[in-house]
Amino acid sequence: MTASVRQVQVAFDCASPERVARFWCEVLGYVAPPPPEGFASWDDFNQSLPPERRDAWFACSDPSGVGPRLYFQRVPEGKTVKNRLHLDVRVGTGLVGEERLAALEAECARLIPLGAVRVRLLPADEENESVLVMQDVEGNEFCLG
Template sequence: MSSIKQFQVTFDCAEPERVALFWCEVLGYVVPPPPKGFASWDDFTSSLPPEDRGSWFACVDPSGVGPRLFFQRVPEGKVVKNRVHLDVRVGTGLVGAERLAALEAECERLIALGAVRVRLLRADGVNESCLVMQDIEGNEFCLD
């Protein structure tokens, strides 16, 4: 029997630190400690060649349970819908008006952080309602 593998989720983006800090706020993640031998991330970054500065950033689940999120700078902008997206579980176990209220409350919090509301997908008898949103660089995610 094979063991479960750890994984990280990688985002291509224009501004890795900015997008990472957005997702820290969304998920309650934190910036990990700087590499050994550096007092801060700024110290580490200034040790890199100029072309590598700001090229990536990461955040982690402080409890160690969730996957690491990695953000890497790419030259091209986002042009089509994501093939993979995150579902942020804010309405688990809730149904009807109570679920919609939880989704709407979280939507308002995330809009204040720079997210964009795209559309509400109402319950259809098979799936519960969810809210489609975009992060600060247009990557789709759902409030579920």
């Protein structure tokens, strides 16, 4: 018998779950869920928790239901090394050369005011098209491709 994957959730360790989640909502067009039943806002929900559990997690999802849910969890340690896993935000699919570079640069310009940092451009070679390496608001690497 083979198992079938029904859904995938991508989990991020971070210091400020809601801040990082809201950044990715803007990047990907994702939405934050409504606060739990009985609470007017996420702030109200957080205030109902013991202090050590406040702001411990946040999630967001693709409103179309196609992309994976993103889950952000607070961890005590900070980021110290390069990510072993990263997201590729595909903004230049099907584009090549200068047209692709223009799409990557336009998306980079949109994301920098949100708190993203441009790291470096990996130019096209014989096998791969250009990719722009970025960091999110907590320094996690991602690529615009």
